[in-house]
Amino acid sequence: MTIIEERAANPAAGDENRPIGYGRIQRKEDPRFVRGKGHYVDDIVLPGMLHGAILRSPVAHARLVSIDTSAALAHPGVVAVITGQDLLGLKLAWAPTLSADVQAVLATDKVRFQGQEVAFVIAEDRYAARDALELIEVDYDVLPPVIDVRTALDPGAPVIRDDLEGRTDNHIFDWEAGNSAETDAVFASADVVVSQEVVYPRVHPAPMETCGAVADFEPIEGALTLYETSQAPHAHRTLFAIVSGIPEHKIRIVSPDIGGGFGNKVGIYPGYILAVVGSIVTGRPVKWMEDRSENLMSTSFARDYIMQGEIAATKDGKILAVRSTVLADHGAFNATAQPTKYPAGFFHIFTGSYDLQAAHCKVTGVYTNKAPGGVAYACSFRVTEAVYLVERLVDMLAHKLEMDPAKLRLMNLIKPEQFPYKNKTGWEYDSGNYEQALRKSMEMAGYDDLRREQQEKRARGELMGIGISFFTETVGAGPRKHMDIVGLGMADGAELRIHPTGKAVVRISVQSQGQGHETTFAQIVAEEIGIPPEDIDVVHGDTDQTPFGLGTYGSRSTPVSGAAVALVARKVREKAKFIAAAMLEARPEDLEWEKGRWFVKGDPSVGKTMAEIAMGAHGTVTLPEGIDGNLDAEVTYDPPNLTFPFGAYICVVDVDPGTGHVTVRRFIAVDDCGTRINPMIIEGQVHGGLTDGVGMALMQFIEFDKEGNNLGGTFMDYLIPTALEVPDWETGFTVTPSPHHPIGAKGIGESATVGSPPAIVNAVVDALAPFGITHMDMPCTPARVWEAMQGRPRPPI
Amino acid sequence: MQIPASFDYVRASTVDDAISLLERHGPESRVVAGGHSLLPMMKLRLARPEWLIDINELFELDFVLRDANTLRVGAMTRHATLLESPEIARLFPIVADAERVIADPTVRNRGTIGGSLCQADPAEDLSTVCKVLRAEAVIRGPGGERVLSMHDFHKGPYETAVAHNELLVEVRFPIRPHSGSAYEKVERRVGDWAVVAAGAAVSLASDGTIDDVTIGLTAVGIEGTVTEAETLLRGHRPGEELFVAAGRLAALASDPVADQRGPVDYKRHLADELTRRVLRRAAARAGEAQEG
Numbered sequence A: 001m002t003i004i005e006e007r008a009a010n011p012a013a014g015d016e017n018r019p020i021g022y023g024r025i026q027r028k029e030d031p032r033f034v035r036g037k038g039h040y041v042d043d044i045v046l047p048g049m050l051h052g053a054i055l056r057s058p059v060a061h062a063r064l065v066s067i068d069t070s071a072a073l074a075h076p077g078v079v080a081v082i083t084g085q086d087l088l089g090l091k092l093a094w095a096p097t098l099s100a101d102v103q104a105v106l107a108t109d110k111v112r113f114q115g116q117e118v119a120f121v122i123a124e125d126r127y128a129a130r131d132a133l134e135l136i137e138v139d140y141d142v143l144p145p146v147i148d149v150r151t152a153l154d155p156g157a158p159v160i161r162d163d164l165e166g167r168t169d170n171h172i173f174d175w176e177a178g179n180s181a182e183t184d185a186v187f188a189s190a191d192v193v194v195s196q197e198v199v200y201p202r203v204h205p206a207p208m209e210t211c212g213a214v215a216d217f218e219p220i221e222g223a224l225t226l227y228e229t230s231q232a233p234h235a236h237r238t239l240f241a242i243v244s245g246i247p248e249h250k251i252r253i254v255s256p257d258i259g260g261g262f263g264n265k266v267g268i269y270p271g272y273i274l275a276v277v278g279s280i281v282t283g284r285p286v287k288w289m290e291d292r293s294e295n296l297m298s299t300s301f302a303r304d305y306i307m308q309g310e311i312a313a314t315k316d317g318k319i320l321a322v323r324s325t326v327l328a329d330h331g332a333f334n335a336t337a338q339p340t341k342y343p344a345g346f347f348h349i350f351t352g353s354y355d356l357q358a359a360h361c362k363v364t365g366v367y368t369n370k371a372p373g374g375v376a377y378a379c380s381f382r383v384t385e386a387v388y389l390v391e392r393l394v395d396m397l398a399h400k401l402e403m404d405p406a407k408l409r410l411m412n413l414i415k416p417e418q419f420p421y422k423n424k425t426g427w428e429y430d431s432g433n434y435e436q437a438l439r440k441s442m443e444m445a446g447y448d449d450l451r452r453e454q455q456e457k458r459a460r461g462e463l464m465g466i467g468i469s470f471f472t473e474t475v476g477a478g479p480r481k482h483m484d485i486v487g488l489g490m491a492d493g494a495e496l497r498i499h500p501t502g503k504a505v506v507r508i509s510v511q512s513q514g515q516g517h518e519t520t521f522a523q524i525v526a527e528e529i530g531i532p533p534e535d536i537d538v539v540h541g542d543t544d545q546t547p548f549g550l551g552t553y554g555s556r557s558t559p560v561s562g563a564a565v566a567l568v569a570r571k572v573r574e575k576a577k578f579i580a581a582a583m584l585e586a587r588p589e590d591l592e593w594e595k596g597r598w599f600v601k602g603d604p605s606v607g608k609t610m611a612e613i614a615m616g617a618h619g620t621v622t623l624p625e626g627i628d629g630n631l632d633a634e635v636t637y638d639p640p641n642l643t644f645p646f647g648a649y650i651c652v653v654d655v656d657p658g659t660g661h662v663t664v665r666r667f668i669a670v671d672d673c674g675t676r677i678n679p680m681i682i683e684g685q686v687h688g689g690l691t692d693g694v695g696m697a698l699m700q701f702i703e704f705d706k707e708g709n710n711l712g713g714t715f716m717d718y719l720i721p722t723a724l725e726v727p728d729w730e731t732g733f734t735v736t737p738s739p740h741h742p743i744g745a746k747g748i749g750e751s752a753t754v755g756s757p758p759a760i761v762n763a764v765v766d767a768l769a770p771f772g773i774t775h776m777d778m779p780c781t782p783a784r785v786w787e788a789m790q791g792r793p794r795p796p797i
Numbered sequence B: 001m002q003i004p005a006s007f008d009y010v011r012a013s014t015v016d017d018a019i020s021l022l023e024r025h026g027p028e029s030r031v032v033a034g035g036h037s038l039l040p041m042m043k044l045r046l047a048r049p050e051w052l053i054d055i056n057e058l059f060e061l062d063f064v065l066r067d068a069n070t071l072r073v074g075a076m077t078r079h080a081t082l083l084e085s086p087e088i089a090r091l092f093p094i095v096a097d098a099e100r101v102i103a104d105p106t107v108r109n110r111g112t113i114g115g116s117l118c119q120a121d122p123a124e125d126l127s128t129v130c131k132v133l134r135a136e137a138v139i140r141g142p143g144g145e146r147v148l149s150m151h152d153f154h155k156g157p158y159e160t161a162v163a164h165n166e167l168l169v170e171v172r173f174p175i176r177p178h179s180g181s182a183y184e185k186v187e188r189r190v191g192d193w194a195v196v197a198a199g200a201a202v203s204l205a206s207d208g209t210i211d212d213v214t215i216g217l218t219a220v221g222i223e224g225t226v227t228e229a230e231t232l233l234r235g236h237r238p239g240e241e242l243f244v245a246a247g248r249l250a251a252l253a254s255d256p257v258a259d260q261r262g263p264v265d266y267k268r269h270l271a272d273e274l275t276r277r278v279l280r281r282a283a284a285r286a287g288e289a290q291e292g
């Protein structure tokens, strides 16, 4: 491992004398990735393996009249064709979703979105499987689709979910937080109220690796091994046991290297289930790998919130309250991944980073004839939508009050001494120093100079915009008494073993999709027990090899699993003390810890290193009463609260007045994720998230036509930003550790995706101020910006 | 992985070999050049040729040659070659302008001028460039060669004069003295197809008036060039007022369709805006240009 920066450069590292632990080191997993030696689901080849392909509905809403599979079955190489009727017989036609709904594995009665699974072909190779799809004849009786979410609840709207008993409309849920009467009272007496409909259009996580699985059912043992693209292998195992009836101890789920998740790989897709059914039916392993269009058209999308927002303030700029009503498009099945009690995720963090007197929100979820999902797409459970709404509203308020948006924020940010801060919708923000972060970003940006430059440019007719966003996230779910997914409490386990020679293996319940778990978690152990990170193997992703836990999404790995790993390492360190004491013939309370060894207080030359202690634990030393002959431990960590990372972002854009084309010229991101374990990994997460933000703000939108055709089914239609669309990121940080977290770390995985879209849109709207524009919705494509310049900005849906 | 329908594959060794392979395998055979248009369509099963005839070994079609007052470019010349050629940049800056915004380096390393023109995508950039430069297409078939103007070559969206058993082998660009050219494109993202693009070439007479001018537009439904605007400009001194009038005519001549890249009025506006921009730049370049 190469150390590419001196530890001294890391202010969160603590004791500078410690040679190992936190700091900027290269990622342990990268050698295999940069050499093309990663091992993904599609790299798995088992003896006798067959290949599956899914026939998908070409229409958004139709009754299934008939399916004729005979020609497909006769196609050379085809082994089996499975339809919804076959699954009905196996009681597997419908599977529970993560949100107390059911989803069709293969359509039986109707198809409810374009791209829905209709039949599954299993063949000797993927070419034969794909060719045979064209030979299946399906007779669809096309029904009027519900595409416009704004009319989905109209009395005459076609009922999409007539499979659910007693359904007479497309309503899924209403959910509220905060106090509505109190909030209305504050609004009634406020000097200034700003209202705006803010749309966060449907976007897609679009991981580089699409979803897929290899199922291997062994009939003699009745055992299933399932290799899947999963962000949550343990939760998947439990769900597979419940749905399939295969006992849980006979199921092994393996998530090998995962090529990006972003929430796309939290849920269980019909394809995974079909691979399992296929393996059971054929007695051979079955691989199913979706292609790019299938991924974009049928797997979990994100956002799709129409938010009516209002903000109330005094005429001097003291923000008093916010309220919002949201119409949430959940697609044809409610398959959103959220903790059970929170059907709108953590949207109620829409109070943002401000000290308010009141707040209230109400979210209504509806069905439409679109792909299901609504996942935690790098959004820590709808925090993205919440932050976007409040940051747009604050900017609009600044405009109305003719106040600088930075000044307005500085006036209203929660003060350091107010933490832990209880907001008006039930959150307790753990820690923060917001003003410091905002001032730092302003300093890095040269904020006053930028405003001067903007003045000069405006005088010349040039369009330059400066946008600010200040965000607070709530990440690291549980605690489990409040948070579960389908009944599984949101906690995570860790096991640590120190081998006799002092090398270690730590087994974790969360699963990396590129975040660098193998490095970060080794560094956490290294920091606690003082052996170098390269001597610590991190095992994840295999349910047979790791303790139970809920997985990686919503920025929860470091806040939850990171805590578990720190605590398990401390447990081992404590145990080591007793073993060292026995070896040194000293009393445990006379030992002191430093630099990976226990030594006798007052006589540092007498001590034992972790390696010596490990050998002692497994050797011939007589161990004290109650101490097992090993140096292992395990814990499960149930977080007492969530953590609240925050940050201050400033974006500078130039808009071409003739074409509406937006160029992001500069982007300054100051993040505070508490204790920083590996600054390089943190910066990598921030760079990725900021780039993602540019994509959402400027170019991305999964659009549907009136018939429900998905217009974003390829990367020529659904645009992914590249290095050419983004500036050199200017990152900075402050460190405000979480007081309730064992190492004070807060999570960074989604901060930049949450924080950057509002900064970019605020900058675009600021650039368009000379046209009298106070709001425009994403994506800020050249055409949409030009329309705004003509005085007719348009919601995307 | 996106999987095309099954097909057979054969590699041609010479132009004549390619032509006879096309004849032998009939209408369900297609040549593949860079493959950056054909293969994506095959993967989406929008194209299903039974035979692919690979012409990537026809190195005799990969050249950029000056022949008196003509620049000859072989059909297999890659985008990257066109972008990097100093001679092309000097003679026809419009080509470098356009190549800089066509696709991305990966596509430009493989995609060819022949494939681009034969694909004839309505948002394709080089077709506009060739029209603006009054290029000629050299087509070879079993009966020999024929040379067509771009007007006769380009039959409409996805349609050219190249018959099934013919190959486009060369594109010829006339070199004109005191001329300048320019291209500008609006795209949602680098590598995206044009929302709208415009190209112009201007040649100046010795008195500084416009001797000849062509204006082409991409992705707005215009076949040929914007002749109304060209007529207006010819014989006059280049100037902002004229360019504004030309832009207005370009917008009027446009017949775009609304899609995810933008509505009709925006695209018309871009036809106007970009026409003015490229005329300005082409005229300025013509003013600086020496003999060809």
Ligand SMILES: Cc1cc2nc3c(=O)[nH]c(=O)nc-3n(C[C@H](O)[C@H](O)[C@H](O)COP(=O)(O)OP(=O)(O)OC[C@H]3O[C@@H](n4cnc5c(N)ncnc54)[C@H](O)[C@@H]3O)c2cc1C
Pocket: B030, B031, B032, B033, B034, B035, B036, B037, B038, B039, B040, B075, B076, B101, B102, B103, B104, B107, B110, B111, B112, B113, B114, B115, B116, B118, B119, B123, B124, B125, B126, B162, B166, B167, B168, B169, B191, B192, B193, B194
């Ligand atoms: C991601 C991406 C972005 C792109 N962006 C742009 C863009 O912004 N602007 C733009 O203009 N283009 C763009 N393209 C298209 C790119 O320029 C292609 O390379 C080009 O359109 C086709 O060239 P090719 O050599 O790859 O042709 P191929 O795909 O090999 O062939 C295309 C068609 O032409 C035929 N053909 C090829 N050569 C000959 C010949 N010599 N004689 C007769 N028929 C022939 C083939 O049979 C086929 O029908 C993009 C492509 C991709 C993949």
